[in-house]
Amino acid sequence: MTSSPYFERYRQLKAVDQQKNQLIEDLLQRVSDLETSFAQEKLDHERETRFNRDIQVHEMELMQQIAQIKIIMDREPFVVVLLDGEGMIFKDEYLQAGDKGGRCAADQLYGAIHSYLKANLPNANTPKIMMKIYLDAKGFGELCARNKVFADPAAIYDFIRGFNETMSCSEIVDVGSGNNSAYNKIQESFQVFLYNCHCHQIFVGCPSNTDYALFLEDISRDNDLTGRVSLMEGVAFEKDLDEVKASYRIARFPDVFRSEKMVPVRAPTPWKPSLPTRSILTPSPSAQFSSMANAPALSRTSTNTSTSGVPLSASTPVQQDSASEFQKVVRSKPSSSAPPPKTVERNKYGQRVDKLDFKSIPRDDLNRLKKLKLCNYYFLLGECPNDDYCYHDHDRKLTKEELHILTAIARMTPCRFGLECDDAECIYGHRCPQSEPGKKTCFRGDSCRFEPIAHGIDTNVVKVTKI
Numbered sequence: 460m461t462s463s464p465y466f467e468r469y470r471q472l473k474a475v476d477q478q479k480n481q482l483i484e485d486l487l488q489r490v491s492d493l494e495t496s497f498a499q500e501k502l503d504h505e506r507e508t509r510f511n512r513d514i515q516v517h518e519m520e521l522m523q524q525i526a527q528i529k530i531i532m533d534r535e536p537f538v539v540v541l542l543d544g545e546g547m548i549f550k551d552e553y554l555q556a557g558d559k560g561g562r563c564a565a566d567q568l569y570g571a572i573h574s575y576l577k578a579n580l581p582n583a584n585t586p587k588i589m590m591k592i593y594l595d596a597k598g599f600g601e602l603c604a605r606n607k608v609f610a611d612p613a614a615i616y617d618f619i620r621g622f623n624e625t626m627s628c629s630e631i632v633d634v635g636s637g638n639n640s641a642y643n644k645i646q647e648s649f650q651v652f653l654y655n656c657h658c659h660q661i662f663v664g665c666p667s668n669t670d671y672a673l674f675l676e677d678i679s680r681d682n683d684l685t686g687r688v689s690l691m692e693g694v695a696f697e698k699d700l701d702e703v704k705a706s707y708r709i710a711r712f713p714d715v716f717r718s719e720k721m722v723p724v725r726a727p728t729p730w731k732p733s734l735p736t737r738s739i740l741t742p743s744p745s746a747q748f749s750s751m752a753n754a755p756a757l758s759r760t761s762t763n764t765s766t767s768g769v770p771l772s773a774s775t776p777v778q779q780d781s782a783s784e785f786q787k788v789v790r791s792k793p794s795s796s797a798p799p800p801k802t803v804e805r806n807k808y809g810q811r812v813d814k815l816d817f818k819s820i821p822r823d824d825l826n827r828l829k830k831l832k833l834c835n836y837y838f839l840l841g842e843c844p845n846d847d848y849c850y851h852d853h854d855r856k857l858t859k860e861e862l863h864i865l866t867a868i869a870r871m872t873p874c875r876f877g878l879e880c881d882d883a884e885c886i887y888g889h890r891c892p893q894s895e896p897g898k899k900t901c902f903r904g905d906s907c908r909f910e911p912i913a914h915g916i917d918t919n920v921v922k923v924t925k926i
Contacts, residue, residue, distance in 0.1 A: 536586035537628075538660040539652045540572060540691070543641045544594025544631070546666030547693040548717040551608050554618055561621025564715065565590070565629055571712040572662065579689075579708065586659050590629035591648065592622075593641035597633075606721045638832040638852050642670050653684065662710060664691035665700070669871075670829060672699035679706035694720050702906040801883030803924040806917040810878040810890075813870065814918065817892040820867050828864050831855065835869045838862060839886045867892070873909050878916070881924065890916040 553564040572588055596619060600612035609615075619631045634640035645665065652658045665671040679685055689708040693716035696704055804812045834851035837843040839862070843853060857865065866886070874880050874887035893901035894914035901907055901914060 532656045535657055536659050537589055537657060538572070538576065538586050538662065539648070539658055540568075540588065540590040540662040540664070541645045541648055542590070542592040542662075542664040542691065543645060543666055543671075544592055544599055545641065547592070547664035547691065548721065549618075549715065550717055553715075554603060554608050554615070557614060557617035558621035561618040561623070561631075562625045564618070565622045565625035567715050568712065569626065569629070571715055572710075575710055575712075576660070579710075580660060582659075587628060590626070592631045593634045593644050594631065595634060595636050595640070596631075598636055602721050608721075638850070639670065639830060643830070646674060653678075653687065658687075660689060661687060662689050662691045664693060664716075666694065667697035667700040669699055670832075672703055673826070673829065675700070675707070676703045679703055693717060698908060702903075803881060803883050804920040805922050805924060806919055807921045808917065809922075810916055811880055812916065812918050812920050813889055814920065815867055815870060815892070817867055817870075820864055824861075824864055825868065828861060829868060833857075833865060835865065835886055838865055839869060840884060871908075873913065877910065877913060889913065890918075 549560075549564050553560040553567075556563065568590065569588055572590075576586070596615055597612070600615035603609055603615060604612040619633070623630045632644070634644060642665075645663070649661060649663065652661055663675070675688075675690070678688065685706050686708075689710050690700075690704055691710045691712070692704075693712075695718060804814060806812050832851050833855060834843050834849055834853050836845075837849075837851075837853045838857060843849050843851075869886040870888035870892055872887050874885055874889050876882070876885075876889075878889050880889055888909065890913045891901050891907060891909035893903065893907070894909075894916070896917050897915050899911065899915045901909075907914070
């Protein structure tokens with residue numbers, strides 16, 4: 460027998476051994492990989508366990524801090540009452556009683572607010588009440604004297620002294636006769652207290668004017684803030700505030716405050732009579748006054764002016780020019796050449812247009828000029844019919860751009876003659892500035908100050924009426 464078969468058998472056995480050894484090596488490598496993975500997983504698990512434990516400890520610490528902060532926030536709770544004395548007027552019996560009346564008014568107001576808080580804000584746990592009333596003491600005293608509340612205007616200071624001496628957190632602040640002084644102070648104080656965690660409620664009492672309406676309208680856009688504010692109504696809200704009051708809680712204290720305005724009595728100036736009604740100050744078509752002997756000429760072409768020594772009233776007769784359906788106005792300064800006629804722009808429907816792009820005016824500049832309380836008559840027409848008795852600013856120097864913005868502000872007040880107005884110098888609005896052509900509404904909806912017909916006006920000028 461040859462050796463070849465043995466060699467063949469040996470090679471077969473050797474191949475089997477190699478396969479066996481390779482299998483053992485593969486198994487050992489697999490075990491090694493699994494051990495490494497297990498060790499890594501074990502390490503990760505231990506790390507996760509430590510992390511979760513740390514997070515739980517940190518969460519407990521945070522909850523304790525929150526509880527401590529909540530305790531701090533609940534300390535010394537208070538409510539703030541910010542009142543503008545022009546719109547919130549104490550009843551006559553308090554004003555007439557001087558020092559004693561001031562004390563009684565402070566006590567009655569404090570008690571009324573405390574009862575209101577219990578009924579409407581039960582979660583407010585007996586907070587302190589801080590009351591601040593801002594007014595022009597001298598001007599208000601004169602107003603009371605003119606309305607026969609008391610004879611001496613200085614008597615108002617006795618009332619203020621009594622009010623201020625009653626409670627440490629309540630006071631009447633004399634803001635002086637500056638334009639918008641009370642509004643500015645109330646606005647700044649409001650912003651300070653609005654985000655104060657200790658302040659549980661802010662009461663705002665104010666007159667119905669555009670400044671307060673815009674300010675409260677901005678606040679009402681944030682639903683989280685309106686619950687912190689209550690409007691206090693003394694003199695009944697007029698249209699400006701009546702449109703925004705639905706967003707707030709309304710508080711009324713008829714036993715403390717008057718529900719009617721005091722009549723503003725204004726003395727006539729030497730060169731023009733008193734203006735008894737607001738209708739005289741609203742825009743109207745240009746008209747020529749009845750001819751009078753030795754009557755001086757008007758100083759400008761506007762129905763807002765009057766002749767010296769001639770009583771101006773809503774029933775003043777006018778002369779109709781037979782050559783034209785429109786009125787003419789006598790100029791005070793003769794010129795060598797006739798001035799160009801005034802014009803009123805109208806669309807194809809004959810509606811007054813008053814081309815003015817409100818969207819191009821920066822809102823910040825618009826709001827800034829509104830706060831200045833400028834006299835529209837003085838700056839836009841060159842003369843104020845109220846003269847020394849006007850409550851608006853006449854002294855500021857305006858740029859050309861500011862005059863343009865003031866024109867837009869004046870156009871936001873509706874003209875009582877609407878789209879048919881023929882007064883070329885009328886400074887008021889004849890179409891809603893917020894309405895786009897073709898759209899019969901604006902974003903204000905039914906609360907818009909302009910009539911429905913003043914919306915969606917076609918602004919393409921196709922003809923001009925000469926005045």
